[in-house]
Amino acid sequence: MSEDPVQPLHLGRNTPLPANPADAVLDYVQNPRADELYLVRFAAPEFTSLCPVTGQPDFAHLVIDYAPGETIVESKSLKLFLGAFRNHCGFHEDVTVGIGKRLFDEMTPRWLRIGGYWYPRGGIPIDVFWQSGKPPEALWLPGQGVPSYRGRG
Template identity: 35%
Template structure:
């Protein structure tokens, strides 16, 4: 057995997944790409390949890069599903690091016409939609320039007030200004159709043209 095979076979998460102290006080993001993830299908034993994307905001600890590489490579000879492998990686790192934020994406190579992407994030929470409040129409409103409430009239009240205002002549001088009797009338003399008259009662002569 080669030394690399031995390391992967004997890899222990509790003792071999090394973490370091985070000496920085500010928040920052660590992004790691692991493009050679491999595990075995739990049913057929065929290999499954994936690229794993890790992103996290460290708290007090950060993961050592060689250690996480060996941890990911240790899945090479394990029969485990896509879902279980990514969930296990997330759980192990979350327990070890206790990060402020962490996200893992496992993008598996297509196999058998199926492409699987597993994503786990610490803020991936399905929020329950807020319950709709029962609509109750308001009958009183406050003026924007005072504290006195004003009544809101319904559309039927507004319509009746308009009709009554028209009937009672509430428009005042405007209605009196445009009465029917004040409209200008057109003259009954149709000057456009007057009979043509000629001087000295002479009529135009008709000249016959010889054929």
């Protein structure tokens, strides 16, 4: 987490894309509604990373849902973090779960889930899901809205 959760490092600045996810700094700011239970959703329909075996690009539609605690993730830093995967080699499972765990561990939301809807490689689409635990009882939890892969027809 950044030193000062009130002053984002990236917001309002020309910030280059990090060379890899480990170098990416995620900014968190104070949650203006920390006393409320609500859901935040980020969708990244054009996410890319690289296959660790072939080095070829892999494409996914990521959906990240979380119920904030004391902080929220600043969206520009999240975009830079996700963009850093463009040159990162990782299996779908490792990439999807790694993103969810990093956000959960650093931001400490009440609850978080990530759905990684990966496009086919070798004719097989892979969907990867991770969540931090049971969702809070009163949390409105819509479906992620990404249909199973059906090809062109």
